[in-house]
Amino acid sequence: MSAAPAAPRPASAEDAATQAVRRLDLLLAPPPARTGWRMLPARVGAMCAVELQKLRHDRTELYTRAVQPALWLLIFGETFTHIHAIPTGGIPYLDYLAPGIIAQSAMFIAIFYGIMIIWERDAGILTKLLVTPTPRFALITGKAFAAGVKALIQAVVVIVIAAVLGVSLTWNPLRLLGVAVAVILGSAFFSCLSMSIAGIVLTRDRLMGIGQAITMPLFFASNALYPVAVMPGWLQTLSKINPLSYQVDALRGLLLGTHSHLGMDYLVLVVAAAAGVTVASSLLGRLAR
Known part of the structure; x- marks a missing residue:
């Protein structure tokens, strides 16, 4: 008398076995590398994530950098709001500021x-990054947008302080998204400007001197403190x-x-951000020489 046929294996068991084989294949051979247009966003995201990982080890930078904007709003903003010295189109000066x-x-x-980036050059990190398949454009873009994310965290702190002081701000999600984009783009440009200068001067001392020399002129030669119409x-x-x-x-508009x-x-x-990334990428090789 013949034996009864074996019962068929459930579909779920077959799926589990297939997944186990795939995991074993990944252990024996790496997954195929991303190529073409998919590679650049992946490399940019990876470099941005590496930069932001540094905040997990030292968050004091975020706390200490919140002091200066708080003082500008509390002292400068409150004082000029009371003396009405700067025309702001009918809105309180603190709101304008x-x-x-x-x-x-x-x-x-x-x-x-x-x-x-000069510190990374001195520590040998930059040389190791430049010999990887990561394009210089992706390396600079990742660092630029990491600077934008850090600046975005700072912007949230300033918005909270301004709201506590009674500044009439919008809470429209689309407008706040537009604020985030403007902050990230502006920070990307200024970080690329800084990295471009680093590629020219090559030392931290020179870069610090130039950075200190240009930050306040950039700030005062803008409409951050007063309208353009009152300038010479x-x-x-x-x-x-x-x-x-x-x-x-x-x-201000958002x-x-x-x-x-x-x-x-x-x-x-x-x-400006695109030009900054292009120039900084072209000068990056000078740092590794």
């Missing part, structure tokens, strides 16, 4: 980013070629609802 301080704090974080003619010309002015204009030129603002920020 808050977007400018957001842009200022973001710029101050990004403008010294070149010091970090030569300063108005500088303000029109200063990307910080366009960032502040976008932030957060306060004042008249702004959002299309032009974003266009300038995108072009």
